[in-house]
Amino acid sequence: MDAEALQSIVATNQWGAIWPEILLGCLAVVLLFVDLFTKSRGVITVRIAIWSQVLLLVFLLGRFVFGSASGELGSHYFSGMILQTASTEWARLFFLFASICVCHIGGVYLASRKLAKVEFYHIVMIITAGLMLLAQANDFLLFFVVLETVTIGFYILVAYARHSRFSLEAGLKYLVMAAFSSAIMLFGIVLLYGVAGNPNLPMTASMPLNFDQLAAFIAADDGSIANRGNLMVTVGAALVLIGIAFKIGAVPFQIWVPDVYQGAPTPVTAFLAVASKAAGFIVLFLLLRGPFADLDFLWVPLLTVIAVLTLLFGNIAALGQRNVKRIMGMSGVAHAGVLLLGVLAAQQVDWAYKAVWFYLFVYALASFAVFTVMAHVAPQEDSDQSLERYDNLIRRQPLLGTILIIGLGSLAGIPPLAGFVAKLLIFVAAFQAELYTLLGVALLGVVLSIYYYFAWIRAAVMKHPFVEDSETAEIPSPTFGSKVFMITLAAATIVLGVYQGMFAIGG
Amino acid sequence: MREFLFYFFAALTVVPGLFVAISRNPVNAAMNMILSFIGLAALFVMLESYFLAILQVLVYAGAIVVLFLFIIMLIDAERAPKSGWLTSLAAVAALALMVTGLLTLLYSGESGTFAVAGETAPAALSQTFGVELFTRYLLPFQVTGFMLLMAMVGVIVISRKDAAEDKGGEA
Known part of the structure; x- marks a missing residue:
């Protein structure tokens, strides 16, 4: 390759375009050094981790709202591997917000346990940088490398509480299932790569891993041969979608969810439930609106079946659970079903895309509020959190009880909380897209979900006559910072229930 | 030959x-x-x-x-341990399914006509890899670096001895 061609490639490697990710990665490394050279274990590092990310979030938010970033939107970098749009800016904000919440919950969780401290924040921040890059990926190579980075981080985090047999078991299960799903996805990518480079088909892609070229290849049709009917294209696309279905925990690929959610430390469960799931949906959008846009005859029925199964299974399986982490796991599966409904609606109703974004934000707010309460209430063995432990919580710790009720109410979709509006928007979109069967199943799911969310709320507000006081151990009061954090989340949940205007920004 | x-x-x-x-x-x-x-x-x-x-x-x-x-x-x-007959049966069935799937993919003709491979291999030289890795694929390459760093930190976290932890993480 001659020097000029190389020059033109290197010129697109604009590192400035991904400075937030680079900054996060560097901060993660700096944290390790700070911990090495300071004496106060854990206290300084968690503050640096949280406040530096808050600063970054505020800066990115300001840049996004006041539009100085809009000039760069829609541009490609790194030989077309990175594509920045308004929705990738949303994704950056979302993952950064999730990272801050997880660091805070992690601080609460680690404070009372003999576990390594700084490494937790280190791994969380690198995963976050990876997730932010994942949303901007426009090439299967970068996509897969970043996805694996994120997944490997999660392997470690799930098994982080290494004295707990639950955590180690969960780590092993997650390792096996995630590696399995990555292998399936990789096989799909390889098939797509192979077929897109075939010179005997209409339009041969010179860089078959690039999303734009792949989209053009799949759309290509020279009259006699249409690439979208090619068996290798459909099988490859189906395998990639199945790999993503594993990540979002959609039925029938949800087998790992309950055990991993129960065994993983509470902050990691929160991270998995919110950030990992959101990443799955962002990637799904990326693919369905990009390379797979012309394969709707394949993915519409595929995702419809998955969505119906997910909605029914998630809600029904959550009914019988007594462990709150398993409840969050199974209800998370049900939420994935609602989001899939939004994804399907977005095929015909364009604004459903924003409804899904709104749902993700609202789900994150409510979930993090609930998970923070869980981190406070959890016993030393974090996996063993039964409903009985929440007995009469509202009188023992009024703040925790109130936050829990607001969070669960929003997850269940009770007006005037934000969860209601989020569900309503998705259902209206589905109605406009004429997905009546799916809508009926989703409504049934909402009714079912009220049962198990309210069983939890009932445990928190009432005193169970058969639970002795000695069984409900003393719950320490949250620190001031934690109180502020939880009140902020709850307040945002209420405010977004009546005002959704800011989500009209961008794309 | x-x-x-x-x-x-x-x-x-x-x-x-x-x-x-x-x-x-x-x-x-x-x-x-x-x-x-x-x-x-x-x-x-x-x-x-x-x-x-x-x-x-x-x-x-x-x-x-x-x-x-x-x-x-x-x-x-x-x-x-020896696996039960049900597990073996499932494994054989999965294998048969996958082989059938692969053969269908390759020989059913639904995948279009396949191209004949070129005479020279494009990736014969280490130079090709080096140039591509440090120009076009520099970003994934760097991401891999962070992946390895995190994996290393993770291995230390999960396998570190308890005695070190009791002293407050000094190791």
């Missing part, structure tokens, strides 16, 4: 690969893996991708399998 060699090395890749999966003794599985990697390296040689062939032997057959053997020794892995 060329065709015979191809089938010979292909069999050398696939058959030991099967034994890796079904062998009950972990050391046997690792040894079979070496054989399988050598078969794969030979296939790369036949494609004139000498650099990939050398890497395959050096990195996989050399380093990675040795690492596997170390781990097998360290955790003192025992023979895997």
